[in-house]
Amino acid sequence: xxxxxxxxxxxxxxxxxxxxxxxxxxxxxxxxxxxxxxxxxxxxxxxxxxxxxxxxxxxxxxxxxxxxxxxxxxxxxxxxxxxxxxxxxxxxxxxxxxxxxxxxxxxxxxxxxxxxxxxxxxxxxxxxxxxxxxxxxxxxxxxxxxxxxxxxxxxxxxxxxxxxxxxxxxxxxxxxxxxxxxxxxxxxxxxxxxxxxxxxxxxxxxxxxxxxxxxxxxxxxxxxxxxxxxxxxxxxxxxxxxxxxxxxxxxxxxxxxxxxxxxxxxxxxxxxxxxxxxxxxxxxxxxxxxxxxxxxxxxxxxxxxxxxxxxxxxxxxxxxxxxxxxxxxxxxxxxxxxxxxxxxxxxxxxxxxxxxxxxxxxxxxxxxxxxxxxxxxxxxxxxxxxxxxxxxxxxxxxxxxxxxxxxxxxxxxxxxxxxxxxxxxxxxxxxxxxx
Numbered sequence: 001x002x003x004x005x006x007x008x009x010x011x012x013x014x015x016x017x018x019x020x021x022x023x024x025x026x027x028x029x030x031x032x033x034x035x036x037x038x039x040x041x042x043x044x045x046x047x048x049x050x051x052x053x054x055x056x057x058x059x060x061x062x063x064x065x066x067x068x069x070x071x072x073x074x075x076x077x078x079x080x081x082x083x084x085x086x087x088x089x090x091x092x093x094x095x096x097x098x099x100x101x102x103x104x105x106x107x108x109x110x111x112x113x114x115x116x117x118x119x120x121x122x123x124x125x126x127x128x129x130x131x132x133x134x135x136x137x138x139x140x141x142x143x144x145x146x147x148x149x150x151x152x153x154x155x156x157x158x159x160x161x162x163x164x165x166x167x168x169x170x171x172x173x174x175x176x177x178x179x180x181x182x183x184x185x186x187x188x189x190x191x192x193x194x195x196x197x198x199x200x201x202x203x204x205x206x207x208x209x210x211x212x213x214x215x216x217x218x219x220x221x222x223x224x225x226x227x228x229x230x231x232x233x234x235x236x237x238x239x240x241x242x243x244x245x246x247x248x249x250x251x252x253x254x255x256x257x258x259x260x261x262x263x264x265x266x267x268x269x270x271x272x273x274x275x276x277x278x279x280x281x282x283x284x285x286x287x288x289x290x291x292x293x294x295x296x297x298x299x300x301x302x303x304x305x306x307x308x309x310x311x312x313x314x315x316x317x318x319x320x321x322x323x324x325x326x327x328x329x330x331x332x333x334x335x336x337x338x339x340x341x342x343x344x345x346x347x348x349x350x351x352x353x354x355x356x357x358x359x360x361x362x363x364x365x366x367x368x369x370x371x372x373x374x375x376x377x378x379x380x381x382x383x384x385x386x387x388x389x390x391x392x393x394x395x396x397x398x399x400x401x402x403x404x405x406x407x408x409x410x411x412x413x414x415x416x417x418x419x420x421x422x423x424x425x426x427x428x429x430x431x432x433x434x435x
Contacts, residue, residue, distance in 0.1 A: 002184035003191045006303050007221045012197060013306045014203060014250030017087035017270050018262045019062040020255070020363045022055035022121075025143040027069060029125035031085060032077040036135025036151040037347040039259040040128055041104075044074055047115040048123035049317035051360075054425045059363040060258025064091025066220070067258070075101035078127070086144060088262060089356075111134050114425075118312040119418055121268075135161045141171050142314050143268050163425075170371040174267075174310035177303065182402050185303060186341040189296045197295035200302070203264025204277045205292075207251055210261050211278060214250030223252020223372075240286040241379045244279040251278060252368040267309040268304050271367055272325035276301040279375045280332050283302040289336055297310075301325070301332030304348075304406065311410020317417035319360040319370055323409060326374035328350050333382035345402045347385035351377060352405050353395055356412060359423050371397060 018080040027045065034041055046337045048056075053070070061073055079100045080089050104110070113124060122140040145168055149157035149402065159168055177335065215224045227246035230236040253273045255263060263270040276298065284294040305328035312318060328353040334344040355377050358370065391398060397412060399405035 002180045003188045005173070005177050006403055007193060007196055008341040008395060009170075009301065009306050010042045010302050011175040012173055013263055013267050014273070014302055014399055015087065016206070016262050017265045018089075018091045018260070019258070020056070021087055021265065021268055021270060021413055022363055023061055023073035023385055024053055024089055025052065025068070025121065025139055026056055026123050026125070026315055027080065027089055028144060029072045029087055029123045029137045029139045029146075029395045030127065031089060032076035032137040032146060032149065033125040033127040033135040036137075036149065036156075037127055037129040038134065039129040039131045041078055042109065042111045042130045043128050044078070045126045046110065046112045047118075047122075047126075048112060049115055049118035049120060049315070050421045050425050051317075052121055052123055053114060054111070054362040054428055055315060055360070055422075057345055057428065058257055060220075060365075062090055062258050062260040063339055064098055064258060067106070067379045071105045074110045074125070076103040078104065078324065087265070091260075091262070091412040093260070109290055113122060119316075119414065119421060120202045121353060127137060141168075145171065145435050158165060172410050175307050178278055178307045178310040179404075182304075183341055183386040184345070185282045186300070186335075188298060189335070192296065192299050196299065197292070200264075200277075200298040201291060203273060204281050205296070206262060206264045207274050207277045208247075208271070208281065208410070209275070210254050210259060210263055211247045211251035213261055214252075214254030218259045219250060219253030219368070221253045221368060223253045223368045227372075240283060241376060244282040244379065245375045247282060248274055248278045248367040248371050248375050250373050252366055256363060256365040256367055259262050261376060266325055267320070267418065269320055269325070271321045271363075271371065274327050275321050275325040275371055275374055276305065276332065279329055279352035279379065280336065283333055285377070287336065293336060297332040297336045300335050300344075304328035304331050307406050308409060311407050312413035313410075315360075316411040316413040317359055317421035318356075319358045320410075321353055322358045322374040322377075322414075326355060326378045327409070328408070329374065330381045331376040334385060337382060339382070339386055339388050341402070343385050345405075347382045347388040348405055349393065349398045350381035350385055350389060352398055352409060353391045354381065356397060356409055357417075359417075359420065359424060362428060368423050395403050
């Protein structure tokens with residue numbers, strides 16, 4: 001039953017996305033709302049949560065040459081022709097599509113308001129056309145979870161009426177997975193299906209292509225190249241941890257810069273998917289683990305990340321890439337190294353004792369530096385646990401077992417850091433905009 005629940009959750013929570021998922025979520029809401037009106041759009045009003053606003057402000061949008069901004073993401077959603085409305089909405093960008101969106105933005109037709117009291121993921125897009133028709137879409141909870149559609153003020157869809165969408169189901173499955181004893185998952189992880197194994201391993205290949213793009217001038221910071229230069233010049237060791245950090249940071253740099261290659265996500269985030277897949281790939285190659293064991297380590301890592309996202313929320317003031325997927329990576333690395341559940345619990349507590357509380361100050365190229373911290377801390381937490389290092393569970397926020405430690409992390413994020421979120425956004429909005 002535990003493996004069946006893991007399968008259900010991961011099949012919904014590991015999926016392909018193009019571009020940072022927060023601007024795409026805004027584009028999806030604008031797209032759905034715009035398709036409810038029949039004439040030329042004359043204005044769009046967005047109401048966004050603190051978390052969604054800060055995560056969509058500064059990240060590069062794929063296919064735009066590194067352009068960024070919430071108004072542009074909104075306009076691109078309005079002009080999207082794609083029939084399947086998912087996290088790949090912005091694929092196959094062309095000059096006409098981008099030009100139409102840029103004109104829309106230049107005409108100042110997009111207004112953005114902060115929705116008071118809304119935290120986590122929330123976007124309310126209201127579109128009005130030149131004949132005064134309106135369309136409205138609310139997405140909340142997860143990146144594709146449409147909870148309301150209105151046409152001219154009349155409700156045509158509400159999640160209170162129909163709760164069978166894949167997105168709504170995802171939130172339920174995360175909750176169900178969080179209620180399962182992780183010991184039963186660990187003990188039976190070899191029972192995951194061939195389909196899930198193949199899906200996760202294909203995600204590794206997909207994310208490796210983005211890393212290669214980052215190492216070939218797709219990344220704004222060139223951080224992966226800098227890491228490799230430091231290794232080659234002898235400033236850093238030529239070891240498994242630094243190789244993993246170079247590859248992971250290159251992929252995140254490329255993606256946050258607007259790379260037009262898709263990635264395989266974890267729990268709604270491409271950066272989280274990268275943080276799990278690429279370091280485990282490097283570690284598996286280093287210890288010569290076979291693809292079967294790598295797939296099992298990936299499932300453990302993705303599973304813990306999904307559980308943490310249930311506890312903390314899809315978006316929060318805490319950096320999900322470092323804390324959530326970093327903690328998942330810790331457990332997966334321990335599994336690859338041959339550790340027991342007891343060792344993995346110690347490794348997770350080592351990780352919780354070191355990185356919990358690192359803030360999220362929005363999606364941006366600088367996330368690549370945070371992910372260096374995640375990979376470094378995760379590998380060291382796992383390797384030290386394998387050698388017997390075990391923090392006392394009386395330390396700080398550590399739990400007596402793996403499940404309680406994960407729940408404690410969630411409590412720190414929400415409700416613990418909600419005020420922190422507001423302060424982070426206030427600082428971000430107070431900065432002068434630089435072209």
